[in-house]
Amino acid sequence: MDKNKIKALAEYVHNAEKDKKEILKITADLHPSLSIDEAYLVQEELIRQKLEDGHQIIGPKMGITSEAKMKQMDVDDPIYGYVFDNMIVEEGDSISISDYIHPKVEPEIGFILGKDLEGPGVTTLDVLRATEHVFPAIEIIDSRYENFNFTLPDVIADNTSAAGAVFGTYLRKPEELELDVVGVTLSINGEVQSLGAGAAVLDHPAKSIARLANMLSKKGEKVKAGQPILSGGITAAVRLSPGDFVSAKYGGLGDVSFFVKE
């Protein structure tokens, strides 16, 4: 794929995000043969465009981290994208549904590393030893594609549907918790909509960070200390509507909530 094509495809998804208008997936018509490697090139170009627009990277995020989702997409690896400063929602604040296309939420466990992690060969234990804090988080995903209908390369090119992140403020040391059995419930207006435990993320949320470090090492990059990292959705994603009070609770790791308005 030549540079102009990459640029055009990145602009295609970027414009959809800026205009809050859903688009047909890239592989439908524009570029049916888009490979995973090409998709990451489109994502890199998209990120470059966002940086050029004056936005800052807050930290990486993982996607397709459950066995069920990986099977459904027929892949062996999770995927990654980036959360930007304009996506951050403060805990307890409101979002406007009109700022998104068709947003959904997923509860996740966030990591903050005390030192950089460079792959290959990073293990779950390496991650736990390098982790300064874990914290509760809700990710807002908003695929720019019609009806969340996409192939794996499509969603990679779309920055893995990243649209928002609400970081909780209940920080814990990783050794204070068994992260794989942190029980999580996601409620809308007080009613539990989805639930699960940490192991839903690749058997252990720290394993997700290890996979990120090892994937990034292929590009000569590392996972940086101090950045909040989203490790992947623990429960099924839940669609948002105006008037929703979204609240997620985490066993031994506090809770996070926010409101949705028109």
Next chain:
Amino acid sequence: MKTDYTTNTADHANHLNEARSKKEGVRPITELDPDISVEEAYKIQLHTIERNVQSGQRITGKKIGLTSKVMQEALGVDEPDYGHLLDGMQVKNGGTISLDRVLQPKVEGEIAFILKRDLEGPGVTALDVLKATDAVVPALEIIDSRIKDWKITLADTVADNASSGLYLLGEIPTKIEDIDLKQMGMALYKNGILQNTGVGAAALGDPARCVAWLANKLSRYGITLKAGEVILSGALSSAVEAGPGDHFYAKFAGLEEVRVSFDEYEER
């Protein structure tokens, strides 16, 4: 207790028992008798339990089923059901189950309550349950159905002792004040591979609430939950099918692991 049985009650109980003797699932009772009510189904259950007690088994406790939104929706009901636990159903933690003890088993991870005081409804609340609880232990329930292919309606499963099979308990008791039951996570593994995850709140929002429901439900029949009884409070995730040679374990936040294996071959 004395129950007024109609001929049908005994017939239906015998029908289910045929599955045990033939080692093959039978037709749903609701196919033989479409008008059967849930109340009648509980009578069939009691009839079988009384016969088991007469033949020397001891009631060790109760189990609560249909505690998740998903299961209640699947059967089109808005409340749980319950069955009886007998001493002959208990398996040692880490034990191996011979295949002749089960028909079409599935495994669920649950919290078991062990009571230190009697609980008598009506009006029992989740807080009452916690006050009357000596300790909780992690549990695996091996549910099973005497109905072919699990083709059950609410009345079918109630008559069949709420699809009970076998159960096993962890050995380390945990005091109720040392654990956050609602947010306690659980991960269920089969042959080392994660099958699903759950959390205490999956059971009616709070496992203690399930036990309160049971105490209140039983009060309608004049039955009290007794100190020392074990109560399996309901699955924290969906049941996973078990086959020959399968090995299961469940991890619970703050509690020990519980494990069970199934024999590879039927013993001759």
